[in-house]
Amino acid sequence: MEPTDAFGARLRAALHRHGSLCVGIDPHPQLLAAWGLTDDVAGLAAFADICVEAFAGRVALVKPQVAFFEAYGAAGLAVLERTVAALRAADTLVLADAKRGDIGSTMAAYARAWLGDGPLVADAVTLSPYLGFDALAPALQVARARGRGVFVLAATSNPEAIAVQQAVVGAGCTVAQSIVDAAAARNADTATLGSIGVVVGATVSDAPDLHALNGPILLPGVGYQGAGPAEVRRLAGDLPGVLPSVSRELLRAGPGVSQLQAAADRIGAAFGFLPT
């Protein structure tokens, strides 16, 4: 049985409090320019500070896209560290979108970095299972031991994914379905919402069956990639723990903090309160 301070339980409480929206912090160079910021570490830091001011304490989950920080090297990662820490200090759950996945021994190092004691540690991290779901075991173990969560890529929003993720495997189900089933098995002993989530693009037309998951479902691809409330409702049905995730469509409302907050409220309201 998972403890009450497990990620799934904490996420469920945050969804009750704030509604279902996950806000992505994706500091694209084009967005820095649109916000009147320089394409350097100072611009990145100003962008991140505005996002923290706008979203801390207001949404269920914030998802910084690690790649946009990594692009500036060690100084960019230092900005990410401060951003994650500031959000968490304000009681806002943070999902580091790092999409990690490697052989077991390297996976253990990633688990330490993102879910253990390292300076980059977040409440949850995105993982890629395409070296084999079981290769993620070290991260699942650390997540459970530390009350943290993971979101495993199942059916991603990009069109190139279809050839791999919709391929049919041994048991006659798709690769994406096998990932969801493996995640569901890890959540089976959890009474409420488990801590092993999956990622399904809101743009995906052949989504895996998510009914047995008993864990959170991140739906990126809303807004800029073309999905809207209708697609989210179709995928979400009456499933608990669904989080539509929006980055550019919301961030283009910046740099004003109140404009960003209004955009988050407006986009969040379009989905209504999804079941928890």
Ligand SMILES: O=C(O)c1cc(=O)[nH]c(=O)n1[C@@H]1O[C@H](COP(=O)(O)O)[C@@H](O)[C@H]1O
């Ligand atoms: O894991 C993700 O968040 C993710 C999975 C996926 O299937 N598709 C996808 O777009 N994402 C991420 O979600 C964000 C989408 O950004 P926008 O298209 O600007 O809303 C980016 O950070 C992507 O890396």
